[in-house]
Amino acid sequence: MYCWVQGGGATSVCWRGTPEARFGAFDRPQAGPWAHWYRQGEALCVELDRYGLYPLFHASVGDGIAVADSVAELLALGASNETDDDAIAAFLRLGFFVGEDTAFAAVRAVPAGGLRVVRGRILLDPAPPDLGEVSPGLDYDTVVVEAGERFRSVLAGCLPGDAGTTALPLSGGRDSRHIALELHRLDFEPGLVFSQHMGAAQSDTDALVARRVCERLGWRFTGVSATRTPWHDEIAKNRRFDCLSDEHAWFEPSVALLRRHDVRTVFDGLAGDVLCKATWLHEDWKAPWCRGDADAVLGLLNAQGYGAREWSLARLLAPQALTRWSRGRAVGRLARAIRSWREQARGMERFLFWSRTRREIAPFLQRNTAPARVLTPFLAPDFADYMFGVPESVIARGDLHDRIIGRANPALASLGFAENLPPRAPGLHARSMARGILASPPEWQSNPAFKRSWLLPRVLAASLSSRHALQMQPYLRWIAWLVSLEAMRGSARESARAVAPVQLPEVAMN
Numbered sequence: 001m002y003c004w005v006q007g008g009g010a011t012s013v014c015w016r017g018t019p020e021a022r023f024g025a026f027d028r029p030q031a032g033p034w035a036h037w038y039r040q041g042e043a044l045c046v047e048l049d050r051y052g053l054y055p056l057f058h059a060s061v062g063d064g065i066a067v068a069d070s071v072a073e074l075l076a077l078g079a080s081n082e083t084d085d086d087a088i089a090a091f092l093r094l095g096f097f098v099g100e101d102t103a104f105a106a107v108r109a110v111p112a113g114g115l116r117v118v119r120g121r122i123l124l125d126p127a128p129p130d131l132g133e134v135s136p137g138l139d140y141d142t143v144v145v146e147a148g149e150r151f152r153s154v155l156a157g158c159l160p161g162d163a164g165t166t167a168l169p170l171s172g173g174r175d176s177r178h179i180a181l182e183l184h185r186l187d188f189e190p191g192l193v194f195s196q197h198m199g200a201a202q203s204d205t206d207a208l209v210a211r212r213v214c215e216r217l218g219w220r221f222t223g224v225s226a227t228r229t230p231w232h233d234e235i236a237k238n239r240r241f242d243c244l245s246d247e248h249a250w251f252e253p254s255v256a257l258l259r260r261h262d263v264r265t266v267f268d269g270l271a272g273d274v275l276c277k278a279t280w281l282h283e284d285w286k287a288p289w290c291r292g293d294a295d296a297v298l299g300l301l302n303a304q305g306y307g308a309r310e311w312s313l314a315r316l317l318a319p320q321a322l323t324r325w326s327r328g329r330a331v332g333r334l335a336r337a338i339r340s341w342r343e344q345a346r347g348m349e350r351f352l353f354w355s356r357t358r359r360e361i362a363p364f365l366q367r368n369t370a371p372a373r374v375l376t377p378f379l380a381p382d383f384a385d386y387m388f389g390v391p392e393s394v395i396a397r398g399d400l401h402d403r404i405i406g407r408a409n410p411a412l413a414s415l416g417f418a419e420n421l422p423p424r425a426p427g428l429h430a431r432s433m434a435r436g437i438l439a440s441p442p443e444w445q446s447n448p449a450f451k452r453s454w455l456l457p458r459v460l461a462a463s464l465s466s467r468h469a470l471q472m473q474p475y476l477r478w479i480a481w482l483v484s485l486e487a488m489r490g491s492a493r494e495s496a497r498a499v500a501p502v503q504l505p506e507v508a509m510n
Contacts, residue, residue, distance in 0.1 A: 103243050449486070
């Protein structure tokens with residue numbers, strides 16, 4: 001879907017399709033991510049939900065401005081395919097893009113405040129995002145009671161009209177469990193409750209715990225078999241997410257399940273643990289954050305498992321690519337990104353919500369379940385505004401979400417959550433990935449980003465031996481990402497040759 005405005009003014013407007021219809025902003029509990037565009041005099045107005053969760057992008061195309069829900073579509077329309085090397089440098093070490101970055105300098109995410117296009121010029125609201133003030137007087141017991149009641153009220157106000165066409169991806173964690181228990185209290189059983197098995201190469205406790213929850217609730221449960229094509233899944237994920245995420249490939253078998261069902265609404269537990277659990281509250285993170293030490297903050301996040309390690313990039317990337325996407329560039333980009341968050345209470349949590357949760361995690365179900373409507377009850381105003389105001393001392397106890405769930409559903413409080421156990425057969429996933437690389441078209445071997453003399457023999461060894469596959473595991477998804485990035489650039493070059501300049505039919509807007 002795209003909309004394109006010619007430089008001479010908004011009177012020359014054309015589009016193909018529209019984003020998800022505006023079914024309500026976050027000022028109503030039943031809302032989820034949405035986007036909307038319309039014409040107002042000579043201006044094209046683009047609106048998003050209050051957090052900018054709906055993935056929408058803009059770029060200069062020809063002598064005008066284009067807006068689309070896909071980076072690849074903007075490139076196909078003629079946006080420049082030159083990479084944003086600062087943004088990529090940060091992404092490689094974080095696993096998510098910050099601010100409104102994409103991998104391409106000409107393409108930017110539409111910010112939460114939306115934008116207006118007037119006579120070919122983009123007008124943005126430069127104000128920093130406002131997530132409200134922290135209320136220092138709130139105590140732990142009060143929050144447990146109030147948060148539970150607020151969430152219950154949100155769920156009661158956003159029930160879809162048809163349970164049979166509603167889906168709930170159920171994990172072994174807290175967010176989807178909280179939704180499931182409240183839906184059960186409301187006697188609302190989604191038509192499809194499912195969980196993805198992870199296979200022998202990863203811990204598989206999520207689906208096992210989710211099945212036990214459904215048994216206790218008396219709900220029908222669907223377990224989705226683990227993937228057998230991890231390389232294909234990585235490439236498909238990168239294509240679907242416009243190379244904006246290093247995660248989500250594990251969900252590909254569930255995408256096929258959703259396509260076989262007439263799913264029209266999906267519940268998403270987005271940001272539940274972010275708001276209710278001390279996900280990013282680490283005592284040793286506070287000092288570097290407060291002094292604005294972006295280099296130290298980057299190192300702390302990277303050591304926590306976000307992004308690729310520096311030593312792996314040094315081995316995988318060719319010298320020229322490592323220079324273009326250097327750590328120094330990553331630190332500089334992160335320093336600019338955290339500037340407006342540093343003075344806020346719980347600032348690092350809020351920054352990571354705004355960057356990682358909003359930009360990488362929020363599109364997860366939107367992209368994988370489209371065109372179904374996605375409901376995000378944890379981010380309804382009555383709940384999210386309250387939880388953003390909870391002081392750090394309450395969140396830091398670490399068990400707040402467990403207590404909220406347990407108090408509201410005491411009969412199921414003893415049912416535990418999934419544990420992060422070691423995989424049963426390490427190396428199988430990596431070995432299959434390596435074999436997928438070798439079976440893929442040979443263009444990856446000429447990718448200028450790779451240090452080919454180092455890479456080729458190791459991929460071959462990994463395809464033959466689980467021991468060598470384990471050694472290659474830290475590199476494999478990044479190989480897939482770099483292959484996908486080059487494919488996007490190549491597709492853009494082909495589109496530019498085929499369609500230049502852009503010629504789109506003019507259509508009247510509502």
